[in-house]
Amino acid sequence: MHDSGNVRIHAVVWFAGIAVGASAAAQVPIVVATVPAEDTAAAVVDPNWKAPRTSWGHPNLEGVYSTDDMRGVPRDRPEDMGTREKLTPEEFAARAKSDADERDRVLNKASYSSNSVGSRTFGWTSQIIDPPNGRMPPLSAEGQARARPVKDRGSYGAGPFDTFEDFHLYDRCITRGILGSSFAVVYGNGVRIAQSPDNVVISYEMLADSRVIPLDERPHAQDSLKQYLGNSRGHWEGDTLVIETTNFNGKTSIGGNGIGVRHSNQLVLTERLRRVDPNMIEYRATVDDPLTYTAPWTVRMMWTTQPGYEIFEYSCHEANRAIAGGLGGERNYEARVREARAKGLPIPERLPSQPNLAPLPTDDSAFININREEHERR
C-alpha cells in the first residue's frame, strides 16, 4: 500500500545500508549455526560475567541493536510443542538451515529491494514465554469486542478509505506502539539505547519513535496525560533495567508493526532489559491489561548487534504519499461508479488506481539525494 514515495525512501535506505556495510559485489560467506545463539551469551558461558559499566557505575546498555535475529522465532509457540521452551537439536538444525538459506538469498542473490536478515539463529520455540504454553492468552470479552476495530482498515484492510482515520497509525507515520516497534518485521528493526545518569533512551528505527525514561523514581505523569507510547519510569534491579509504562491512550495495538488487537488505556507494560553479552540485550515485556487479555503474558526477545548496522533517520511522514494515494484512488473510483451509473454502464471493478495522487515533485528537492556526485558538486 505504501506507494512509490515511501518505497523510494525504504529502498534508498536499504541500498545505502549495503554500501555502508559491505561491498555489494563480494559474496557474503554464509555459516549455518550449530549452537543456539542464546547458549553462546557471555553470561551463559560464564556465570561470573559482569556487564560493562558506565562511568557512573550503571550497567552499560548503550548501543545500536536490532531484533532481526528474532525473525526466525515465532511469537506464539506451535501448539504441539507444549510447554517446551527450546527446540530439539533436529528442530534447531532445520531452523539454522532455513535462516542460512534466507541470508544467502538476501545477501548474495536478491536485489536491493529485499528484506533485512539477522546473523544468528536462536533455539527458542517462541518469543512468548508466559503463559507456559508460549501462546498469547485468550482475549477477554471486551478484548474480543475491540479485536475488530471499525477503523484501522488501511493497508491491511480493503477500505473504503473515507478519511485518513481509515488508515492504520503505521500508514499515517504516527506510531507502531512500543511492542509493535519491537517485534521483528521485514526491515527497520533497529533500536538505539542511550544512557545518562538519570535517564535511558530507547529509540526505535522505524518511524523514529523514542522514549526518554527517567530513573529518578518520580511518579508517572498525571492520569489525564495519555500518550501513544504511554509514560515510562525506570529503575535498576541489580543489572536489570526495569521500565513500567502506563498512561497509554489506548489507540495502539499489539503485534508486528502495531497491527493487532487494540489494547486498552489501562495497559501496564513492564519491560526488563539486561545485558547478557557484549552483543546481546535480553528484553522481556509483560503485558498486563485485564480489559483485553484473560491473563498477563510475557514476551522475550534478544536485541542483538549486527555487523555494520546503521540507523538512518526514518522520516516517514515527510515522504508519505500512501494516504493521499489511497484517498485519491477511492475518490476516483467513486467518480467512475457515478459515471457508470449515469451512463447505465456496468459498475467498474474497484482496482488500485491512483490518478488523483498529488503530483510528485519533478525536481529532486523533495527527495533524499543519494548521488555522491551531487555532494561533490556542492
Added chain:
Amino acid sequence: MLLSACAPAGDSTADASSDAATTAARRPARISGHPNLNGVWQAMNTAYWNLEGGPAQAVPEFWRLGALFAVPPGPSVVEGGTIPYLPDALEQRNKNRAAWPANDPETKCYRAGIPRSTYMPYPFQIVQGDGDIMFIYEYATSNRTVRMTNHLDPKEVLVDQWLGWSNGRWEGETLVVEVFGQIRDTWLDRAGNHHNGMTVEERYTPMTENHIWYEATITDPKTFSRPWKIAMPLYRRMEPDAEVFEYKCVEFAEPLLYGELLKEPIK
C-alpha cells in the same frame, strides 16, 4: 508552608541535604571529564517566528483567534541583525514569506532541521553519557544522535536527512556539533528564512547549571554571501519532573494535507 518549598539546595535540614546529595549523584557536574549537559532545555525568544526579529503583528488569516495567535515582538538573534542573503535567495525568502503558512514545513509537521529544532516553542532533552549524545525534540517527536566518535566524513554521507548528520566534539567546556547532509526543504523559522544545503556549526556552552549559551554558524554559499551566526540562551526547564512529552503533530496536519481527498472534503 510555601516558603519551605523554596528553600535553596544545601539547606541545613537533613532532608534537604540528602535531596541535594541525591541530585548531585544524578546530576554530576561532569561526565567522562566533560560538562554535563543532561536536562530538558528550551529557548525563550521569538526566533521561531523570525530569526531577524520584529514588532508585534497580527496574522490576518487567523483573525478568529484574536489575541491567541499573533506574532510576539522580539529582537533579532542574528549577529549583525540581518541574514546576508544572496539576491536570488532573498527573493526566495520573500516568496516563502508570502506563501506562509501553507508552505512552511512546520505547518505540515515536517521535521524542523537544525538549528530550527533548537528554538521552537517546545522543550528538547539532551541525553549525554559516555558515548554518543542524543537530542530528543518534543516537536514532531524527532531526535538525532550526535556522534562523539566514529565521525562521518561529510563527503561519505550518502543520504540527506531532515535533521542531517551530526559530528560532535568538545572544545574545552563547549560541545561543538558539525551538522551536514540536511535536506534542503527545511526552513529556519516561520518567516520563510531558508537554505539550499547548509552546514551548521553548533556550539553549546554551559554558563550556569541552568542555562546554556547556544550559537549556530550557518554556511551555505548557494544562499548566503558569507557564513552568519545566531546566538541565544537555552534555559533548563526547572520543573522537578520536567520531561519531554509526545507532540505527534501528524494528526494535526492531516486535515490540511489530505482534506480535499476525504469522502466529505475539508476545504
